[in-house]
Amino acid sequence: MSTSRDWPLFEVFIRARGGLDHKHVGSVHAVDARMAMEHARDLYTRRQEGVSIWVVRSSEIIASDPSDADAFFEPARDKVYRHPTFYDIPDEVKTL
Amino acid sequence: MSAQFQADAHFRYVLRLADANLVLAQRLGELIGHAPALEEDLALGNVALDLLGQARLLLTHAGALEGQDRDEDMLAFLREQREFLNATLVEQPNGDFAHVIVRQFLFDAWQLEIYTRLGASADPQLAAIAAKGVKEARYHLRFSSGWVVRLGDGTGESRARAQQALEALWPHTVELFDADDIDRAMLAQGVGVDLGAVQAAWNRHIDTTLAEATLTRPADRPWRWYGKRGQHGEHLGRLLAEMQYMQRTYPGAAW
Amino acid sequence: MDSEALERRFQARIDADERIEPKDWMPDSYRRTLIRQMAQHAHSEIVGMLPEGNWITRAPTLKRKAILMAKVQDEGGHGAYLYGATETLGVTRDALIEELLAGAAKYSSIFNYPTPTWADIGAIGWLVDGAAIMNQIPLCRCSFGPYARAMVRICKEESFHQRQGYDIMLQLSRGTDAQRRMAQEALDRWWWPSLMMFGPPDADSKHSAQSMRWKIKRFSNDELRERFIEFTVPQAQYLGLTVPQGEIDWSEFRDVLDGHGPCNRERLAARRRAHEQGLWVRDAATAYASRQAARKMQAAS
Numbered sequence: 001m002s003t004s005r006d007w008p009l010f011e012v013f014i015r016a017r018g019g020l021d022h023k024h025v026g027s028v029h030a031v032d033a034r035m036a037m038e039h040a041r042d043l044y045t046r047r048q049e050g051v052s053i054w055v056v057r058s059s060e061i062i063a064s065d066p067s068d069a070d071a072f073f074e075p076a077r078d079k080v081y082r083h084p085t086f087y088d089i090p091d092e093v094k095t096l
Numbered sequence: 097m098s099a100q101f102q103a104d105a106h107f108r109y110v111l112r113l114a115d116a117n118l119v120l121a122q123r124l125g126e127l128i129g130h131a132p133a134l135e136e137d138l139a140l141g142n143v144a145l146d147l148l149g150q151a152r153l154l155l156t157h158a159g160a161l162e163g164q165d166r167d168e169d170m171l172a173f174l175r176e177q178r179e180f181l182n183a184t185l186v187e188q189p190n191g192d193f194a195h196v197i198v199r200q201f202l203f204d205a206w207q208l209e210i211y212t213r214l215g216a217s218a219d220p221q222l223a224a225i226a227a228k229g230v231k232e233a234r235y236h237l238r239f240s241s242g243w244v245v246r247l248g249d250g251t252g253e254s255r256a257r258a259q260q261a262l263e264a265l266w267p268h269t270v271e272l273f274d275a276d277d278i279d280r281a282m283l284a285q286g287v288g289v290d291l292g293a294v295q296a297a298w299n300r301h302i303d304t305t306l307a308e309a310t311l312t313r314p315a316d317r318p319w320r321w322y323g324k325r326g327q328h329g330e331h332l333g334r335l336l337a338e339m340q341y342m343q344r345t346y347p348g349a350a351w
Numbered sequence: 352m353d354s355e356a357l358e359r360r361f362q363a364r365i366d367a368d369e370r371i372e373p374k375d376w377m378p379d380s381y382r383r384t385l386i387r388q389m390a391q392h393a394h395s396e397i398v399g400m401l402p403e404g405n406w407i408t409r410a411p412t413l414k415r416k417a418i419l420m421a422k423v424q425d426e427g428g429h430g431a432y433l434y435g436a437t438e439t440l441g442v443t444r445d446a447l448i449e450e451l452l453a454g455a456a457k458y459s460s461i462f463n464y465p466t467p468t469w470a471d472i473g474a475i476g477w478l479v480d481g482a483a484i485m486n487q488i489p490l491c492r493c494s495f496g497p498y499a500r501a502m503v504r505i506c507k508e509e510s511f512h513q514r515q516g517y518d519i520m521l522q523l524s525r526g527t528d529a530q531r532r533m534a535q536e537a538l539d540r541w542w543w544p545s546l547m548m549f550g551p552p553d554a555d556s557k558h559s560a561q562s563m564r565w566k567i568k569r570f571s572n573d574e575l576r577e578r579f580i581e582f583t584v585p586q587a588q589y590l591g592l593t594v595p596q597g598e599i600d601w602s603e604f605r606d607v608l609d610g611h612g613p614c615n616r617e618r619l620a621a622r623r624r625a626h627e628q629g630l631w632v633r634d635a636a637t638a639y640a641s642r643q644a645a646r647k648m649q650a651a652s
Contacts (some may be wrong), residue, residue: 006445007133007637009438026501027435028135029444031246031640038239039135043431046424047508058350066374118413125407125416128423129400130621132430132629137400141424148417155413158603169412193632249642250635256633341410342469349527351469351519 009058010036012043014050022054030055102285105278107161109182109288110222111171112278112324113210114154115182118172119332120203121148122339123190132193139239143200146172146232153225168225173343177326184323185268187332194247194257199265201240205301206272208233218286241305248309259311266314271321273298279335365566370496373439381565382440384558385495388435388567394458396430397451398618402466403475411469418515419472420648425512436497452623460604461544463612469543470523470530470537471507478538478545478583484509485579486549494566517586524590535592542595547604549576555601 007029013022025044030036036055044050064072080086089096124144131137139211155168166174185203190196213235214226247258273295275283282288306313321329354361357376364371404423410416413469434444450456450514461479466472487509490502523534548570550556562568607615 004639006443008634009435025504026432027438028431029133030135031636032643034242035636036244036641038139042138043135043428046138046142046428063374066372066376122408125420128407128420129397129404129427130625132625132632134397134427134434135631136632137427138424140429141420145417145420145424148413152413152417171440172413173411192628220625246636247632250639251631253631254635254638318471337591338408341409346411346527346529349530351415351522351526 007035009033010040010055011058011061012036012040013054013056014040014044015052016049017051022052025049027058028055102281103161105281106194106219106285106287107158108278109282110154110158110161110219112183113183114128114146114151114158114171115180116186116203117147117154117205118151119180119182119335120186120199121145121151122335123188123199124196127190127196140196143236143239146236150225150229150232152226157221157225162303173340177328177336179326180328180332180336181326182332183268183271184321184329184332185265185272185336187323187328188216188265188330189348191261191264192257194254194261195264197240197243197247198261200236201244201305202269202302204233204237204240204267205298206269206294208237208301209297210289212297213294217288222287237301240258241299241301244305244311245309248306250309255310258309260308262311266321267317267319268321270316271324274322275319276325283343360562365494365564368566369494370499371494372443372496374505380561384562384565384567385498386437386440386442388562389440389498390442390450391459393430393433393437393447394451394456395462396426396433398458398462399429401425401618401621402462402464402614403472405466406469406472409469409474415519422476422512422515425508429508432501432504433498436501439497448626450620452626453609454619457608459548460607460612463547463615463642464540464544465614468533469539470520470533471540473516473519473523473534474537474541476512476514477520477586478516479541479548480509480512480516481583482545482548482579484513485575485582489569490567492569498567498573509522509590520590520592524592531591534590534628538587538592539595543599543603544607546576546580546599547601549573549579551601551604 008031009027010030011027013018015022028036028039030039030044031069033055037053040053040055068089121144124140124147128137128141128144131140151172152168155171159166159168159171181309185199188195188199208230211226211230215223215230217223217226246256247254249255273291275291279288279291283290303313323332358378361371361377361381371381400423403419403426407419407423408417410419432446437447438444447456461626466475484506487502487506491506493499493500493502519533520537523530550559553559553571553573556572559568559571563571584594606612610616
């Protein structure tokens with residue numbers, strides 16, 4: 001058997017330290033989950049960048065379509081009253 | 097036993113560990129940039145850096161035990177072949193990736209068991225180095241045993257290559273467990289470890305992984321290598337000629 | 352929306368300093384330019400492991416050996432980041448590497464020069480990494496998100512590379528006559544190739560104007576080159592070394608780029624060898640994984 005094809009792609013997410021979210025850092029090629037985990041460790045944590053790693057097959061990621069962006073994200077734009085800065089509170093009123 | 101023998105045995109005991117790490121790091125260093133996949137270049141680089149780091153700590157400690165003002169570089173670059181006390185396993189040439197991985201696997205399983213026990217050494221410096229090294233060794237074994245299984249249970253070609261590497265390297269594992277006066281003296285002092293116990297644990301690693309890899313454990317042969325007594329084969333001399341080239345060519349220069 | 356309108360909107364986003372992400376609409380020529388440039392960049396990192404890797408086994412002290420190993424390994428890591436970022440544009444790393452090995456893709460011509468002495472390792476860190484950093488820092492703000500993010504990571508990691516190179520040169524410059532001579536000869540060897548790393552003069556640079564408009568590039572070749580010279584000359588003086596005088600030989604640059612430099616053949620041959628000798632290994636892992644997956648399926652059914 002000679003496939004000569006590269007190993008599948010996995011996306012890598014790293015938690016930099018306790019208390020933070022896992023953040024997407026890039027990808028690795030690997031044949032399975034175990035190898036992907038090791039490759040992620042070897043590539044992305046050479047300088048103590050992480051305390052926890054997630055890997056997921058790139059083909060398993062479901063992403064929103066940029067052409068839906070208007071329908072998805074524009075409607076939130078005029079709901080300014082959802083933000084605290086929308087309200088003018090007199091300076092004398094504290095802890096609000 | 098004389099105090100002189102004890103001191104010398106302690107020095108040599110640490111040097112054996114140091115040289116094993118140094119020589120294997122040197123072999124892995126030859127590979128960086130030439131691995132079968134980019135990710136494996138990164139992986140082998142990490143292993144090599146860990147081993148080199150351990151070698152430096154151990155050499156520095158050996159130098160202190162000897163008390164003749166030899167630092168890590170003098171010990172690494174200015175000793176001759178017969179003064180190197182690494183097991184011959186680690187000086188074997190890289191060959192194909194199966195040789196690299198099998199050599200690493202046989203070594204990692206040994207190193208993990210040695211360090212696990214050295215954590216309780218009566219030599220506090222050695223215990224501290226082992227406590228740091230044991231975490232590295234555990235990851236190395238995970239890496240190398242994973243590849244032994246992939247190669248053994250991979251394709252027909254990879255299986256044949258892995259078995260061949262195993263046959264070629266197996267004779268070099270015997271001395272890893274062959275206790276001599278130095279090992280016995282250090283064990284008696286609580287500095288060293290019981291190689292019998294190390295061997296039993298090593299056998300379990302080897303047998304479990306080889307079974308998973310569908311590889312066959314080679315038979316033991318009567319011939320014995322004794323790199324740990326400075327008796328090497330044909331490969332170490334060249335490795336040293338390359339490694340020591342700069343220090344030999346420019347004596348006394350600082351770099 | 353017709354393509355002209357899309358293109359206008361695309362350029363407006365770039366002008367507003369917005370980042371473009373892989374699934375966003377982009378002109379084909381923008382995609383092609385990025386793939387070409389990012390792949391060249393990735394190839395440069397991978398081929399760049401070879402000239403320095405040449406000295407790992409002969410580094411003169413254990414500390415230098417550890418530093419050099421880490422640095423060469425970092426370059427492999429940078430190649431991996433960059434291939435990964437390029438793959439977001441819909442090409443496979445495999446295809447990019449095939450192009451490199453077939454001699455169809457370019458990489459930085461600097462890595463086709465030899466490293467005959469230890470001082471070359473110092474000179475590469477100081478000059479080549481110095482020039483690379485100068486080229487790369489503006490790329491951290493490049494308009495394509497994955498490229499910019501990879502460059503942020505790379506620049507952060509690379510900050511030690513130049514310093515360790517200068518540190519080697521500093522030690523040599525304070526050493527014996529033989530060491531000082533070694534340092535000067537290495538500077539002589541690497542000076543012109545380093546200046547060529549910024550690319551052809553602005554007047555001859557065919558991709559520059561469009562790349563500036565797309566904010567893939569933010570400074571011109573000559574601007575960056577001048578800045579590099581301005582920074583580097585005093586550093587050479589501090590070492591007591593003499594910077595070569597004269598002009599860049601652009602015919603040499605083009606010739607090396609075309610495959611006729613001192614080490615082009617060796618570099619590509621080394622990459623090909625690793626790739627070909629690795630084939631059975633990569634296949635073994637693939638075969639093992641698919642067998643494992645089948646076993647799991649069977650166990651579940």
